[in-house]
Amino acid sequence: MASSKHKKLVLRELNSAQVPVDTTPDELVSLLAMTKVSKTLSFTDDDLLPEGQDHTKSLKITVICNKKKVPEVLVDNGSALNVCPLSTATTLGFGLEDFIPSEQGILAYDGTRRDVIGTLVTEIHIGGEDFVIEFQVLEIKASFLLLLGHPWLHKFGVVPSSLHQKLKFIHKNRAITVKGDPNLEIGLITQDLTVVRA
Known part of the structure; x- marks a missing residue:
């Protein structure tokens, strides 16, 4: 990094990009990582x-x-659906009139068949960005308040890592990192969506 070749490359990239004065060091690294050569996301030991x-x-x-x-929104790279338990939807202020009717049935992780009550399309704010996400509403007891699976991950190019307890995605040519809440434990939902520990 101290070589003159490296400094020239960094200066060339900074001169070709418009970098706001209030750019943080992490944002600067993300900006440089988003060069014309490659738009990649990665995780390191850091x-x-x-x-x-x-x-x-x-x-x-x-x-x-x-x-x-x-809180307690599970990001599950193995789930084919985005799931919203009925209790969460109700606590958020949604009712049956907000659900799009569905006759879909799903096979749950325990092998049982569950009927979808309806589909809920709503806006979710994640990592400073807004996403319109479609959830399958199920009447289930779950260890999560919402579950984000393949439909959200794939549509928006989100790369999750349970190992690193982070997810990353590119939005407006910026790499966004959202840290997980690694200390969360399974709890019960209350009316204001605070978590009561079991």
Whole structure:
């Protein structure tokens, strides 16, 4: 990094990009990573939690939905659906009139068939950005308040890492990183979406 060749390359990239004066060092690195050559996302050892690889935590984040803070949003790279438990939808202020009728049935993780109550399309604020997301509303007891699966991850090019307890995506030529909430435990939802520990 101290070489003159490296300095010239960095200066050339900075001169070709318009960099706002209030750009943070992390944003500057993201900007330089978004050169014309490549738009890639990656995780390094610097992204690991203090305990390193020695954990089995699922990736849960906090989002804003319907002007309410929603913790315990599970990001699941293995789920073919975005899921909203009926209790969460109700607490967020949505009712049956907000659901698009659905006759879809799904096979749950435990092998049982579940009927979808309806589809809920709503705006979710994640990492400083707004996303319109379609959820399948199910009457289930779950260890999450919302579940974000393949439909959201793939549509917006989100790369999650439970190992690093982060997710990353590119928006407006910027790499956005959203940190997980690794200390969250399974809890019960209350009316204001705060979490009561079980």
